[in-house]
Amino acid sequence: MTAAHEAIHAMLRNLCRTAGAVAWGVADAQPTDEADAALYASWLSRGMHGPLAYMERHPELRRDPRLLLDGARSVLVCAFSARQRVHSPHIADFALGSDYHDVLRARMRAVGQGISDALGGDTRVCVDSAPLRERYWAVRAGVGRTGRNGRLMVPGIGSDVLLAVLLTQAQLPPSTPLQPAAMPECRTCRRCVDACPAGALDGRGGVDARRCLACLTIELRGPLPEGTDLHGRLAGCDICARVCPAAEACRPPLPLPELQPRPQVLAMTPARAAELTQAEFSAIFAGSPVKRLKLDGLQRNARAITQQKPKTQQQ
Numbered sequence: 001m002t003a004a005h006e007a008i009h010a011m012l013r014n015l016c017r018t019a020g021a022v023a024w025g026v027a028d029a030q031p032t033d034e035a036d037a038a039l040y041a042s043w044l045s046r047g048m049h050g051p052l053a054y055m056e057r058h059p060e061l062r063r064d065p066r067l068l069l070d071g072a073r074s075v076l077v078c079a080f081s082a083r084q085r086v087h088s089p090h091i092a093d094f095a096l097g098s099d100y101h102d103v104l105r106a107r108m109r110a111v112g113q114g115i116s117d118a119l120g121g122d123t124r125v126c127v128d129s130a131p132l133r134e135r136y137w138a139v140r141a142g143v144g145r146t147g148r149n150g151r152l153m154v155p156g157i158g159s160d161v162l163l164a165v166l167l168t169q170a171q172l173p174p175s176t177p178l179q180p181a182a183m184p185e186c187r188t189c190r191r192c193v194d195a196c197p198a199g200a201l202d203g204r205g206g207v208d209a210r211r212c213l214a215c216l217t218i219e220l221r222g223p224l225p226e227g228t229d230l231h232g233r234l235a236g237c238d239i240c241a242r243v244c245p246a247a248e249a250c251r252p253p254l255p256l257p258e259l260q261p262r263p264q265v266l267a268m269t270p271a272r273a274a275e276l277t278q279a280e281f282s283a284i285f286a287g288s289p290v291k292r293l294k295l296d297g298l299q300r301n302a303r304a305i306t307q308q309k310p311k312t313q314q315q
């Protein structure tokens with residue numbers, strides 16, 4: 001590494017750590033590779049994206065980040081911890097605090113400002129807000145590898161992470177992608193596949209969004225498919241990340257203060273959610289990612305859970 005690259009690397013490390021990222025890396029901005037494009041097209045053609053209709057849109061932008069920011073030369077990917085110390089059986093860890101989209105966007109803007117001040121050029125922050133393959137870029141940037149649970153696994157952190165991407169016109173020195181040996185955990189483990197209550201994992205890193213409770217509870221608009229069992233999940237699901245021994249072994253850092261659980265959200269139950277008034281919903285979930293579900297969506301899920309008969313009564 002040249003002295004100039006070392007100086008940029010030190011600057012990025014400082015900016016990303018100040019933003020609260022637990023891992024970060026850089027890839028050159030260029031089209032995604034053919035093998036990945038073929039894999040993605042196959043996933044779409046089999047209808048595995050289910051309710052995630054937006055994943056079909058803008059394929060050309062999804063293949064080339066330079067179309068999202070004219071003149072982009074580098075892709076900076078930051079991973080932030082989503083692993084809470086206390087969990088809800090009904091709401092995913094990432095949804096227990098403030099909306100990570102807003103929180104991470106603000107923090108990444110500060111990173112972008114620091115890069116622009118030092119090296120010039122425009123930046124664009126993407127936190128689930130643009131047709132961009134965040135996990136693909138995280139792997140390319142050496143932040144982690146895809147686990148059998150279909151999530152990014154970060155060495156020493158696990159797969160309970162949220163990703164934020166910064167496109168920049170500045171040329172940043174690219175990181176080296178991790179070698180397979182750097183992430184040996186999945187070789188002899190299938191714990192996430194066995195633990196998934198919906199049978200949504202194919203065991204090769206593929207997720208069937210038609211079954212995945214994270215997708216059904218949050219992304220699906222309108223009625224749930226007939227006979228859907230939400231297994232108690234009101235908003236999101238992170239069972240396949242929580243059971244991962246990679247995270248158990250390393251005790252990941254706490255999420256950012258803004259993302260830590262709000263007591264009323266942590267205590268929410270399906271029965272309580274089913275009877276919330278609009279005013280109560282707005283007060284409890286103000287600035288929370290659950291607010292995106294709206295009261296209707298949350299109560300659709302709550303009713304599906306509370307009206308679900310126990311298995312013994314279904315026979």
Ligand code: SF4
Pocket residue numbers: 147148149153185186187189190191192193240243244245246
């Ligand atoms: S639970 Fe096991 S198989 Fe699944 S991602 Fe973690 S290490 Fe890999």
Ligand code: SF4
Pocket residue numbers: 195196197198199200201207211212213214215237238239240241
């Ligand atoms: S988020 Fe939940 S439903 Fe979806 S794959 Fe993971 S464990 Fe299965």
